Amino acid sequence: MTTIDIASAACTVLAPGDDGWDEARGTFNLLDDQRPELIALPRDTAEVVEAVALARRAGLRVAAQGTGHGASSRDTLAGALLVNTSRMLDVEIDHAERRVRVGAAAKWEHVAPMLSERGLAGLHGSSLDVGIAGYSMGGGIGWLTRRHGLQTNAVRAIELVTAEGEVVRADAEHHDDLFWALRGGGGNFGVVTAIEFDVVAVPELTAGSFFFPVDRTADVLRTWTRLLPTFPEELTTWVTVIHFPPTPEIPEVVRGRSFAIVMAAHLGSEAEARRLLRPLEALGPSMDTLGMQEPIALGTLAMDPESPLPYRSTTALVDDLPDATIDAVAELAGTGGSLAMLQIRHIGGAFGRRPADAGARATLPGEILVFGLGVPMDAESGAAVARGLAALDDVLAPHLVGEYPNFVEHPVDASRFFDDATWARLRAVKATWDPGDRVLGNHHVPPAAAHAAA
Ligand SMILES: Cc1cc2nc3c(=O)[nH]c(=O)nc-3n(C[C@H](O)[C@H](O)[C@H](O)COP(=O)(O)OP(=O)(O)OC[C@H]3O[C@@H](n4cnc5c(N)ncnc54)[C@H](O)[C@@H]3O)c2cc1C
Incomplete structure (x- = not known):
């Protein structure tokens, strides 16, 4: 060097x-x-x-x-x-225009409380601890996506420093090729300094969970999958199997216990949410926390870990979970030996709708997203986690329709996330703005071959 x-x-x-x-x-x-x-x-x-x-x-x-x-x-x-960029935390909120501008390292927790006070919400995911930049450039999916689409479609401008050191603003009027690529192509095109995006009104929200003992997982999943076609876009439900560790920071009521949890967010009344969820309620949850909430409640509904931890994960977008697959998934998730958490999200609705001016990642296919996570503490548990995740991949393989890049947490050939035309266009944009391939994004996009560095 x-x-x-x-x-x-x-x-x-x-x-x-x-x-x-x-x-x-x-x-x-x-x-x-x-x-x-x-x-x-x-x-x-x-x-x-x-x-x-x-x-x-x-x-x-x-x-x-x-x-x-x-x-x-x-x-x-x-x-x-x-x-x-962790020092770049500026936040500006224009409540009237429902527009937010943040610095490169702002997390959702830096904007969600202020938005919630005014009945607004950003299209954040399960954890407010996640950064807006990486989340938005990779897609961005959460409780409001079925109704309002991916966060990347809500992005209105991105400012960045290019590989050549030029300060550039990319939006619908400026550098539309770059603006297109940044919305889905990730951090491959320069160092982002600020992002502007739209947020949505949430005038009425019902949110909460039905907790079931973990041995009810298969029953819960069967009932849930049958209900999915009846759910409007205003209702988003996830089934999460969690084995809570027996550690002091975990609330006593769940500490050291395992549950299959139906989590729900409904842009509407509690009465209507309960009507839609009645067959799940009829299964007799041991705890029921469903009720009217402020938008900020969506930041903790999923009970994501808030502190760094060691983990390995796998993910799949699937079109269906037939009964035999549910049995196999429930078996894998239920033992707690290898998967500490299995999250099964209902997607569909606006996940599949492409806005006219969309970027490289506007939609995701499938009806259900699966995300499994294991926590290796030593070589033995590491091997068990690897086996558990591989078994989950095998079970889901026949139903696989795609993968969501932000949930693929190991290096892969990123071309697999895009159709051929989108991938070729991403590489062409990369060749324009970073021909020497100096900027190393996650899920790397190399410049088109004719321009690549020797
Ligand atoms: C606990 C947890 C919960 C999650 N929940 C969800 C969820 O519900 N929905 C969802 O869609 N995703 C979710 N994710 C995935 C998350 O969207 C991705 O991990 C995302 O990449 C995180 O972005 P970040 O900016 O926080 O992370 P970082 O690691 O800081 O950034 C990720 C990547 O983004 C790019 N990047 C970041 N900042 C810049 C910059 N200034 N300039 C250029 N490139 C940059 C880089 O390529 C970087 O490698 C979750 C992740 C975790 C750990």
């Missing part, structure tokens, strides 16, 4: 061993062990320009991260400078 004077950079830059190095390279998945050459910690766009220039001088590629929630799907950071 070229020797480079990092002290002269007009931006905080860390080298291995510096104070703060391990925190700055950290990720949500404790199994990730990112080892970039340098880490820049810019506070604003000018400092991002400095960081990109420093990388160029040092002959390093550039990778960006806000929260580290999506780091597992990126290739090695050897030979790269990591731009850790």
